Amino acid sequence: MNEKVRVEKSGTIILPNHDRYDEKRKVWNARIDRRPAVIFECKSEADVISAVNYARQGDLEISIRGGGHHIDGTAVCDGGVMIDLSNMKDVKVDENRKVAVVEGGATLADVDAETQKYGLATPTGTVSETGIAGLALGGGFGYLRGKYGLTCDNIVSARMVTADGKAITVNKDNYPDLYWAICGGGGNFGVVTSFEFQLYPVGPNVLGIDVMYDYRDLKQILHGLKEYMKSAIDEISVNLAIMQLPPAPFLPEALHNKRVVSLSGMYIGELNREIEENVIEPLVSFAEPIMDQTGILPYVELQKKLDAMIDVAPFDGTSLFFEDLPEDAISTLMNAIENADLPMTLVQIWALHGKMNRIPADEKAFSIRDAGYLLLVDAIVPEDNPQKCRDWVNQLHKDLLPHSLRESAYVNGARIDANITESTYGNNYELLAKIKGKYDPDNLFCHNHNIAPKE
Template identity: 35%
Template structure:
């Protein structure tokens, strides 16, 4: 791949030619706004593309792809910019930025929504909740719809309604040669299978059509906190409590130091805690009954689990993951929360130093596990739990120590690893990508990659090389 430098007349002339037919904005390193538009969510990533193409629509996306392909440029594609390893920006090449493409059209009668690729989860929630509906999606509202969906889409109502991809009805895709195709169960079904979990390997998805589900406007949701020293007892209770819980109940276990937020009593800030955050995707009165044993267990230091608007709950973790901090993740799936896993969780949680380092242990099962395993590229539907281990710091100071903490935690869990959620990977190499999909699906994805992107034009992702 070539670089698009800023010091040749040829490059300047080429960009001017593109600009003449480009409805969006083209930003070069010397232009105002360049530093703003090249930044991504993870502040530890600092890359400088040669050209940023901020697309206003599909025509711009096609033009940008053709431009980059003709000049053999390295290409990064950004929706919301939340790629953990920063794969939504590159050095020297071309950044195709879908951020301006934020169109959302909700059809409440049909129960569907058409969503452009620059949309963020909170923006989609805002439109769908107007009608008491939602797309099952993630837990941080400034995450992009596109990247979350293409990797699978975990979220607060997944056990009742399944993954985000389980509600995807069709996609519009710009392929590596700049062609426009639509994929669904009935049209380009092979491509539709692949984009449901296979990430951005096969093209740039510009539009998504989702089937909506009813939710809210109020849900019973929120965290209950206990001192970290109580973690073994809390987790053993938790394991038993969720053993036969209804699909409407979704939980995430969190370990961290208590953040300094308006809802937190000052005397708790900085204390090591284990928290169980619940969300009940059903009637409020049923939710209050189901979560009562959680609220009654042991001696919580804080209980914020209560009826609240679904929109409010969706924002619960936003303040813990703002733009610009330094983030590092290790992840794995495990089959069960057995005593050995609980011991690892208790031990490593007590070693947290940074005020923003944490783990999230996602409860799986329910509708996720009942869906047909072979229907989509997503792998790991039979996982019991998914670990997301965050070694984070606000700046570069102390970041390496937090990264090492995350690695040590992950290594201690290694005897229990089953698979891994592809959206939680850093840049970890081909073997880890293979683990995310399993051998059979990985081989099928490689064949699909050869059909739609034989030169691996779209390579800045959790990359699947062509067969």
């Protein structure tokens, strides 16, 4: 260890011979097996400063672990410094300012649990175990996106440690360039030790949409969805997931191993007959449902409903945005799903509309404001033939690319790839590169969808 670096006492330094080293370097994706030189298990901002200074002075790369859920395991690096924030999970609500002050290692569940005590919520994601930091910095698509935008649209301010080891507060008045960059630009610019998120009255109960259709009706369902989205109101959100159900005990036996289309979403407005007829019923009648569990439930429960569906396993995956879903793209997708010789595939199509798409593309680093759909593809990697999975994902990505929106992807759901990063940030990339050059010229924070620093 570099003698000149003073390390604060509150955190723990974990070296490869530490008995918790293997546990701490694990991330959600079991495919990832990387060995950092040192893990700083931080408990305070001072610990984070020490970790950044240690890395910079030792010329080591940094990876940052919020909730450890990125598909490419960017939270953990080989041979560098891993800054682990999983002990910094505090969430406090400022009721007067309607903001939540959230530490950088909190999960969505931590945020929802505290904010709902006040009948408030900020837009997050759909699986409560995910980390809020990575999700917010790269976008943040949840059920509130139509009404209140993405998570990155609701960052009011952030407390950050930059590459020079300084702790600063970043908002629209303080370091406005950095504030613009972190609203979608990922973990490129420093370690966020805490965020302030805008809160809105939500719940305590909401209407959870939960319909299951037979896969054979997929085309009909997609046509119905496309028609529906032409006039969808902001209060509704709709996500489709195409998957083969596991033979799990919590599912009726008739559904074991069946390929289905699951439609889930949330409605957060007043319920009355008109809404039921015009907004809810069409969603449950795209085809003949095989199961319909649509109903009123607490917001926090809906936010956890999908947790059980996604197990820890070795995953590979990719993502693309689309303006529309042309017939050719649908056929390509169906062909890939039906011919995947893999243990499990999960293909999701999320409809995008409302507030998140009304924000100008250059207002924040997150620039995809004209997509109608987000495609997320995940597949379990077979132990005996990992390449087979990689080939399947790559081929699908390549085949769908010509139909996509400017070849852009959701950085939080896509493997690290410089082409994806550049095409996704589009016209915002140049400015992001300049801001990166100003705050992290040596690219210390490089384990992410990396923006190359520019002078």
